[in-house]
Amino acid sequence: MTHDLIQDIFQTSFGNPILNSFNDFAGVSLPDLANLKGKLCISTDAHIVNPIFFPGGDIGRLAISGTVNDISMSGGIPLFITSSFIIEEGLSFDVLRAIAGSMNAAASEANVQIVAGDTKVVEKGKADKLFISTSGIGWIPEGRRIGGEMAQEGDVIIISGTIGEHGIAVLAARGDLKFTTTIQSDVAPLNHLIQIILESAPQVHVLRDPTRGGLATSLNEITLQSQVSILLEEDAIPVKPEVRAACEMLGFDPLYVANEGKVIIILPACEAEAALQTLHNHSLGKKAARIGIIKKDSSNRVLMKTSIGGTRIVGMLAGEMLPRIC
């Protein structure tokens, strides 16, 4: 009966004709995207964030946004989402209803359909409240080639806004801070923003959302994928004063703190200004900034000109600085 109740919660929240068919599969038509010339784009993520509610979001909004964003980083258009829930026995129905509502709202915001779902319940103490795994299916139009391996010498690096909010907001919600803060997670679906960027700057080479490991880790991954180096300008990287203050007190570097609503854009210099203008006109890109350039240098390093005039290596983080942040 519990199982039926839970199914009811999700079916009511996500209710659409496909999910309501009661088959274990969803048959969906691909929209008429350039007559289907192109590729499918597929991604998946398990979400184990602790706690499940945090300032600015919850595990439901995180699960939908994270998967929408992974698809969007291909330049593709996210279409369908699957969602499976592992629920610890005893989790209240009100909590489940709130999370399902939040997922539904995020899916509407991103204009994606939740087409398949599953719920499993485990005994108390065998999970931590709620884990959500999502997969995304999207479409990459023919001819679009965006990926971490595409960065080229002379490309400009843009970040779509201030960094580090998600990680600090989750830490604050955990009660791990010795001070209070008003920082909210930036968790948001970025697909609409990315589509308009690609209209104004069609030659984008790399899109990457700097989630686990933050901006520094994502940039290091890109140097390895593209076999290039990166030169950053520390002063150009936007960080909210509250995040900077929190990081100083915690001994963290904001470059390594997770984001859930930001994107790194790497593109030819000739299109950088157009992309920045588009970003600045969008609610999710107001603080976008040009933060560095791609260098042809086979050492595959991320270097940073610091505020005080020196240059330092921004290394890859070994391991996870903050566990269960997403």
Next chain:
Amino acid sequence: MTHDLIQDIFQTSFGNPILNSFNDFAGVSLPDLANLKGKLCISTDAHIVNPIFFPGGDIGRLAISGTVNDISMSGGIPLFITSSFIIEEGLSFDVLRAIAGSMNAAASEANVQIVAGDTKVVEKGKADKLFISTSGIGWIPEGRRIGGEMAQEGDVIIISGTIGEHGIAVLAARGDLKFTTTIQSDVAPLNHLIQIILESAPQVHVLRDPTRGGLATSLNEITLQSQVSILLEEDAIPVKPEVRAACEMLGFDPLYVANEGKVIIILPACEAEAALQTLHNHSLGKKAARIGIIKKDSSNRVLMKTSIGGTRIVGMLAGEMLPRIC
């Protein structure tokens, strides 16, 4: 570093050019299936089986087979699988390697590609060893309409083999039985079997894998979806003597025990013989049997002529008889 090691295990096991691209998305081309006339088919499942190894299989084989089978129940061809792992801290790498190997073997058997993956680690005591969520993406050729809502009066009901093995095998592995048994789970990908059935019997109306809740629950769902009733012949339903014996000792009805490698086929009477012949010639269908028919009767009941000559109602099971069976 743990995280990197784990990624290594999965990347080595599943290694294919798509997974190895190090982007958070996989771009995949749809094969030339009748020039893409048709629909995408999408499914998802969370797997929380306890224990993670059981006679005849493990959580890895279960995850791949379950998702392949969900897609196959649409008559569609499974193509791509995503897989996300929630790992309890302290789980040994040998166990992970064994599970990843098992997933890879099942994917090869089913001829599907694991194209996207994610791993998350939670603290000891916050999960139970390993949970795996899988999603499947397949293709339903144009004109194929198979689903629980398609059963029609006079249709014949076939089961592809003996029932109840998976549930009893998992219980045995848990040490919940007071006796020893040689029963093995039937967990297997059914997609190849189903494609050859559809060649010999192209008018199949319903395919359904009787997993959680067993044969009885699946048939009850179908009566509701199709607004029909069902008449079963108890003597025709194949059950291995060991399963029957175990069920008698446990007070279970094999009709409600989970299967992971069986399929219910509902089709016009004129094609039943052809389907049965195909089944009997395949290693996964040797014990296939005609077990009942669809009746036009708006009471939406599953009735069964019993061995001793009476007729009883086979009701819907309320709740879960066996938790964490899949």
